[in-house]
Amino acid sequence: MGEAIVITSGKGGVGKTTTSANIGTSLALQGKKVCLVDTDIGLRNLDVVMGLENRIIYDLVDVIEKRCKIHQALVKDKRFDGLLYLLPAAQTVDKSAVRPEQMKELITELKQDYDYIIIDCPAGIEQGFQNAIAGADQAIVVTTPEVSAVRDADRIIGLLEKQKDMESPKLVVNRIRSHMMKSGDMLDIDEITQHLSIELFGIVADDDEVIKASNHGEPIALNPNSKASIAYRNIARRILGESIPLQPLEEANKNVFTKIKKFFGVR
Amino acid sequence: MKKRQNVTIKGTKEGLVLHLDDTCSYEELKRELDQKLSANSRTQDEKHLIPVKLEVGNRYISEAQQEELKNLIRQKKNFVVDGIVSNVITREYAERLMEENEVMTVSRIIRSGQVLEAPGDLLLIGDVNPGGTVIAGGNIFIMGTLKGIAHAGCFGNDQSVIAASSMKPSQLRISEFLNRAPDITQTTEKREMECAYIDENHQIIVDRLQVLIQLRPNLNRFEGGH
Ligand SMILES: Nc1ncnc2c1ncn2[C@@H]1O[C@H](COP(=O)(O)OP(=O)(O)OP(=O)(O)O)[C@@H](O)[C@H]1O
Ligand SMILES: [Mg+2]
Numbered sequence: 001m002g003e004a005i006v007i008t009s010g011k012g013g014v015g016k017t018t019t020s021a022n023i024g025t026s027l028a029l030q031g032k033k034v035c036l037v038d039t040d041i042g043l044r045n046l047d048v049v050m051g052l053e054n055r056i057i058y059d060l061v062d063v064i065e066k067r068c069k070i071h072q073a074l075v076k077d078k079r080f081d082g083l084l085y086l087l088p089a090a091q092t093v094d095k096s097a098v099r100p101e102q103m104k105e106l107i108t109e110l111k112q113d114y115d116y117i118i119i120d121c122p123a124g125i126e127q128g129f130q131n132a133i134a135g136a137d138q139a140i141v142v143t144t145p146e147v148s149a150v151r152d153a154d155r156i157i158g159l160l161e162k163q164k165d166m167e168s169p170k171l172v173v174n175r176i177r178s179h180m181m182k183s184g185d186m187l188d189i190d191e192i193t194q195h196l197s198i199e200l201f202g203i204v205a206d207d208d209e210v211i212k213a214s215n216h217g218e219p220i221a222l223n224p225n226s227k228a229s230i231a232y233r234n235i236a237r238r239i240l241g242e243s244i245p246l247q248p249l250e251e252a253n254k255n256v257f258t259k260i261k262k263f264f265g266v267r
Numbered sequence: 268m269k270k271r272q273n274v275t276i277k278g279t280k281e282g283l284v285l286h287l288d289d290t291c292s293y294e295e296l297k298r299e300l301d302q303k304l305s306a307n308s309r310t311q312d313e314k315h316l317i318p319v320k321l322e323v324g325n326r327y328i329s330e331a332q333q334e335e336l337k338n339l340i341r342q343k344k345n346f347v348v349d350g351i352v353s354n355v356i357t358r359e360y361a362e363r364l365m366e367e368n369e370v371m372t373v374s375r376i377i378r379s380g381q382v383l384e385a386p387g388d389l390l391l392i393g394d395v396n397p398g399g400t401v402i403a404g405g406n407i408f409i410m411g412t413l414k415g416i417a418h419a420g421c422f423g424n425d426q427s428v429i430a431a432s433s434m435k436p437s438q439l440r441i442s443e444f445l446n447r448a449p450d451i452t453q454t455t456e457k458r459e460m461e462c463a464y465i466d467e468n469h470q471i472i473v474d475r476l477q478v479l480i481q482l483r484p485n486l487n488r489f490e491g492g493h
Contacts, residue, residue, distance in 0.1 A: 161378075
């Protein structure tokens, strides 16, 4: 029986889709069987970020309305040897086409076949959000170091905490710019975690490579040499239960250095 | 065998008292009240009203019945009911009284969009985040940071206070008075262990916690001390 994790934020554009794609990719790289579910009905883009857009035949609403079987709608990512699949969102209907009970049923069915179901949630707190969280066992809340994003994350956490059978949500702070944090022009990690007081699962630097990679349909996590990639891979390892200390900024070179130290038995 | 009187009128130092028996039926009581007051109507021409108190003993009188009795008495005489004394209250009312005298302790974070209400005093262990609200009939004590809205004495108690380990509210309300944060805040300022209360000019004042010892001695629940 797999685990369903919803990636949510409240505020739009903070990096839910990017985080979903990269966590999914990183988990598959770790050998887990993963299904990405795009619940942003009407505004799908997880398929684009994953580079799978051209292969969509059926979508989530087709499955829910029983126009096809789940396996017919799942798009296989050829890069991962049967470990990574995507259930795309419908583009032509609106969010009200799906009800939370139907989502729950669908996710429960997917949990039979996959180790992890990663659910990309739409922005907002309305129906689309309710659908996305309906079947989830865990939630990752994405925020950026901006007051408005943190405020919305707080609202979302409040709603998630009311959800029965859901673990306490985890936090990812995305698009960190260290120079702005140092100068005090951006909230720093401590301020954010104190405010939201949930467990911090990862911090991801603001990195142009992320945008480039998304535009090429190649999630950044596939590239082992970028800071953002290592940050996403670390989040995946934390999901798997490894305890990896958080580096102030998860930088590529630093991480390599720790590995070398470990190799020589130095702590 | 002489029938027992269900309605008796007594004159006391405090004024007239109508004693209503609590063992007969309510209908019977009304009937007798009606008769007694009609039979005994020699003060009719006097224009001024005489206040009476109703003592109903161990009978529960609902609000509708209270109105009914008041009207009945008012129609008959120049009596006017200025109080109904019953030994009985509903369980619901008793529970509310207890709640209002209790300190409700809550340990959690009040997040944006959430509202926490307490009928009496509130002790919150945790923060009130911006966009979150705490409301209490009595005082509010926050062991944590108040960044949202706190409303103490919400049923109109001016004596209520708000205290917080760290006081950075977006708005403070006590009874019907309101005070919002200045638009420009000095973030460097530490606002620790502070309280808010209403002064004699109906202004909400924020000050050191210790001023309450002088200003609100009735915060002490256990008189005499240990
Ligand atoms: N760490 C990062 N560094 C640089 N750019 C990023 C990073 N994370 C996300 N972005 C960019 O920010 C934009 C918004 O990201 P994304 O689409 O993942 O957000 P979202 O929360 O899913 O948005 P929506 O609410 O519209 O669904 C994208 O252009 C993406 O490439
Ligand atoms: Mg998105």
